[in-house]
Amino acid sequence: MRMKVESDPTFQPMGDRCxxxxxxxxxxxxxxxxxRSVARHLLTHPIEGVVDIVPAxxxxxxxxxPEAVRDGPPSESPYRRLCRSIERILAQGIARTDVGARxxxxxxxxxxxxxxxxxxxxxxxxxxxxxxIALHAASPHQVYMLGFAPGFPYLGGLDSRLETxxxxxxxxxxxxxxxxxxxxxxxxxxxxxxxxWNILGRTPLKLFTPETVPPCLLQPGDNVRFVPIxxxxxxxxxxxxx
Amino acid sequence: xxxxxxxxxxxSTLQDLGRFGYQxxxxxxxxxxxxxxxxxxxxxxxxxESEATLEMTLVxxxxxxxxxTLIAICGADLSPRIGEREVPMDRPVLLRAxxxxxxxRRRTGCRAYLAINGGYDVxxxxxxKSTYLRGGFGGFQGRALRKDxxxxxxxxxxxxxxxxxxxxxxxxxxxxxxxxxxLRPRSVPDATAAQSxxxxxxxxxxxxxxxxxxxFLDSEFAITPSSDRMGYRLQGAKLAxxxxxxxxxxxxxxxxxQVPPDGNPIILMADCQTTxxxxxxxxxxxxxxxxxxxxxxxQTVRFELISLDEAQRLYLARQHDFAQVLQSVSQLQQEx
Numbered sequence: 001m002r003m004k005v006e007s008d009p010t011f012q013p014m015g016d017r018c019x020x021x022x023x024x025x026x027x028x029x030x031x032x033x034x035x036r037s038v039a040r041h042l043l044t045h046p047i048e049g050v051v052d053i054v055p056a057x058x059x060x061x062x063x064x065x066p067e068a069v070r071d072g073p074p075s076e077s078p079y080r081r082l083c084r085s086i087e088r089i090l091a092q093g094i095a096r097t098d099v100g101a102r103x104x105x106x107x108x109x110x111x112x113x114x115x116x117x118x119x120x121x122x123x124x125x126x127x128x129x130x131x132x133i134a135l136h137a138a139s140p141h142q143v144y145m146l147g148f149a150p151g152f153p154y155l156g157g158l159d160s161r162l163e164t165x166x167x168x169x170x171x172x173x174x175x176x177x178x179x180x181x182x183x184x185x186x187x188x189x190x191x192x193x194x195x196x197w198n199i200l201g202r203t204p205l206k207l208f209t210p211e212t213v214p215p216c217l218l219q220p221g222d223n224v225r226f227v228p229i230x231x232x233x234x235x236x237x238x239x240x241x242x
Numbered sequence: 243x244x245x246x247x248x249x250x251x252x253x254s255t256l257q258d259l260g261r262f263g264y265q266x267x268x269x270x271x272x273x274x275x276x277x278x279x280x281x282x283x284x285x286x287x288x289x290x291e292s293e294a295t296l297e298m299t300l301v302x303x304x305x306x307x308x309x310x311t312l313i314a315i316c317g318a319d320l321s322p323r324i325g326e327r328e329v330p331m332d333r334p335v336l337l338r339a340x341x342x343x344x345x346x347r348r349r350t351g352c353r354a355y356l357a358i359n360g361g362y363d364v365x366x367x368x369x370x371k372s373t374y375l376r377g378g379f380g381g382f383q384g385r386a387l388r389k390d391x392x393x394x395x396x397x398x399x400x401x402x403x404x405x406x407x408x409x410x411x412x413x414x415x416x417x418x419x420x421x422x423x424x425l426r427p428r429s430v431p432d433a434t435a436a437q438s439x440x441x442x443x444x445x446x447x448x449x450x451x452x453x454x455x456x457x458f459l460d461s462e463f464a465i466t467p468s469s470d471r472m473g474y475r476l477q478g479a480k481l482a483x484x485x486x487x488x489x490x491x492x493x494x495x496x497x498x499x500q501v502p503p504d505g506n507p508i509i510l511m512a513d514c515q516t517t518x519x520x521x522x523x524x525x526x527x528x529x530x531x532x533x534x535x536x537x538x539x540x541q542t543v544r545f546e547l548i549s550l551d552e553a554q555r556l557y558l559a560r561q562h563d564f565a566q567v568l569q570s571v572s573q574l575q576q577e578x
Contacts, residue, residue, distance in 0.1 A: 015525030061493025
């Protein structure tokens, strides 16, 4: 088996109350898996003074309260002391604790009023709308991160034949549940927001519920399988939800 | 005990120190724009600093209190009054039952904070009482106050820390009474002069050419009208990066200054997203965020670069100041 050398992450301050741990600056499932493992470790082994851990594609943002960072000599800045604490933790080695084994099926009604950009995407990719649906549903999607809006997942793994550019003029309102693609990724709009991605369809599932713990349907690392459904099935599922 | 909304004001929302611990789910932090005024108001009425206050923007509400209530107003001066009488700011004020608090002309600042002894009795969502307007949750029913709303007031452990105020109120017929002391307001800037805002270089600072770095530090930027709790859009010199920066989205926070492709910087404020994909030229020092929060569209800022060590020194010094304020106020409460 070939040994793979993992490069050391770098630390960067983002102002006086946050720092960013960067692994490598490219979107890649391996790097993202490392990001998730480190974020998970920092969540389960909390450091005094840290108030939020935010994993993204290639980075982990660590938000902290400088006055509450206790480790290290007080002559040093809270930033330096916190960096040292994290370095010590990383040096011990962090096991890959991926929840990636979880597969979440997300039903989608493609096209029509729910997927206003399906036909345009088909033209852009030189495919039929049916082929776009088939390729999207067959792609091995995985949640890289949540961001942009509460419960909004960025999904890697999109079939390269479906790469598109973002819409030149973003929509002012994209309905919650809209399943969309842009460049090499997919996403699901978790709440109604403005947005510039190409909308292929809509899921009747609720992605964000503030009253539940955790408040999100999907977690970083989850594998997502999109399952095409009809408009009748969509309506039935939405009604049973309400 | 409760407070009734007669008029809602322009944008009145319940906010606390923010919804931390949920950003990994994409849940934004929210919270007060001016942390110092919020904390001071809470301290003055004997609440924990983390209790929610009512953040009132530009035009204040009209509120009726059905019971004897201890309040404090800090931050912007929106001419608070009861009947014909001005209500003093930056100190505890004891209101007689069935008193109506109104606001008038804006004199200084942008956001005022109303703390009530006992706090606002709303259910925390994800451990915070902050209102997230776009998400429609938190605070009072996930939205800004409206006419005819009634908000319950919480029961305080130490009912009223100022016994002398109760005696004063029962000694005459005034609608309210207040002690002679006041805190010195900290965050409300002079509206006429360009404000110097201290910043620390951001993660992508080096990727901006010298000319752009110089322009960022040497010129004035105006806060445009399309500025709100999410972000302040600035207009001034256009800041072009060395080459088009292809960014991968990563964490951002309150105070991040990002530069979208059009070159006009945006300062992210309390309602900003959890992650962003624009290069970050700088980050506002936390101690200067309250002053920024009190600035209006049309006012100008000038950025002054300081080291991270210096920013953290300033921040810790400010925390120390607040500990002293808390101590002296609780002393006054005991003596009264």
